[in-house]
Amino acid sequence: xxxxxxxxxxxxxxxxxxxxxxxxxxxxxxxxxxxxxxxxxxxxxxxxxxxxxxxxxxxxxxxxxxxxxxxxxxxxxxxxxxxxxxxxxxxxxxxxxxxxxxxxxxxxxxxxxxxxxxxxxxxxxxxxxxxxxxxxxxxxxxxxxxxxxxxxxxxxxxxxxxxxxxxxxxxxxxxxxxxxxxxxxxxxxxxxxxxxxxxxxxxxxxxxxxxxxxxxxxxxxxxxxxxxxxx
Numbered sequence: 334x335x336x337x338x339x340x341x342x343x344x345x346x347x348x349x350x351x352x353x354x355x356x357x358x359x360x361x362x363x364x365x366x367x368x369x370x371x372x373x374x375x376x377x378x379x380x381x382x383x384x385x386x387x388x389x390x391x392x393x394x395x396x397x398x399x400x401x402x403x404x405x406x407x408x409x410x411x412x413x414x415x416x417x418x419x420x421x422x423x424x425x426x427x428x429x430x431x432x433x434x435x436x437x438x439x440x441x442x443x444x445x446x447x448x449x450x451x452x453x454x455x456x457x458x459x460x461x462x463x464x465x466x467x468x469x470x471x472x473x474x475x476x477x478x479x480x481x482x483x484x485x486x487x488x489x490x491x492x493x494x495x496x497x498x499x500x501x502x503x504x505x506x507x508x509x510x511x512x513x514x515x516x517x518x519x520x521x522x523x524x525x526x527x528x529x530x531x532x533x534x535x536x537x538x539x540x541x542x543x544x545x546x547x548x549x550x551x552x553x554x555x556x557x558x559x560x561x562x563x564x
Contacts, residue, residue, distance in 0.1 A: 336418065336512075336550050343514040343522065344503045345550055347418060350510040352458050354407050355538060359429065359458065362389075362403045369400065370431055382441035382525075383430075390428040392540075415542045419452055422544030429458070432535040438526040448516040451541035452550065455511045459536035505537075514551040 339345040362369050370387040391401045391408075412424065425447065432438065443453075505511055515522050528535045 341501050341503060343501055343551065345512045345514075347454065347510040347512055348414075349508050350414070350456050352456050352508050352538070355404065355429075355456070356458055358404050358407065359536070362400065366400075372400070373398070376428075382439040384439075385433060385436040386438060387431040387433075388428050389431075390426075392424050392427040395423070395425055411540075415452075415454075419542055420544045420546055422542055425451055425541045425543045427538065427540035430537050430539055432526065432528045432537075434528060434533060435531050436528050440523045440525040442523045443515050447541065447543075450547040451543045452547075453513050453515065453541055454539070455505065455513065456538040456540075457505050457507050457509050457511075457536075458538060459534060460505065460507055460530075512550055514549070 336345055336347060366372075369389060373388055373390050376383055376386075376388050376390075389400055390398050391404055392398070408424070408427075415424075416422065503511070513524070515524050526535075
């Protein structure tokens with residue numbers, strides 16, 4: 334299976350993936366263990382960018398968590414799909430993340446070296462905009478700053494500071510699988526996720542697929558001006 338051409342520089346919509354089985358298993362887990370979102374709190378406590386989220390890790394550093402069994406029957410079909418797309422490999426990390434209504438994953442950079450030889454992907458399980466794009470947006474880009482400087486030959490400090498956050502803004506809808514390139518060292522990419530919906534949570538499966546022979550899915554593309562935002 335080939336990866337479709339993407340209009341974005343740092344996002345590829347890989348395919349429509351039927352995640353109904355994942356939603357059904359998550360619903361069963363939530364009924365059986367109402368506290369399932371509060372069992373694993375390390376990610377939101379240690380990473381301030383994720384403080385508003387709640388997470389259920391199923392595979393972490395290639396180790397299965399205590400809740401893995403609820404989704405075990407869904408892992409092999411996902412692995413088969415990823416093998417068709419990227420070649421033989423394995424899932425290094427997989428978690429289900431819950432972003433509440435009217436919340437944000439603050440702008441941050443994923444700096445772990447593992448991102449240089451893994452495909453970071455999202456599958457959308459729930460979102461408030463299942464039919465219309467717009468209420469959950471994924472921003473990825475870089476912040477440019479003109480740092481304050483001193484006037485040449487004088488002691489006068491030039492106070493003007495300008496900031497431009499150049500980004501690609503991507504709405505993601507239910508049952509879409511996206512790959513995200515968030516480690517472009519040339520651009521020092523940072524990303525954030527905003528759930529604008531005031532009623533519905535956003536649930537994503539996030540995973541890293543490590544193939545035996547890694548080949549980046551992304552080619553160098555400019556951030557077009559029509560995808561540029563200024564803050």
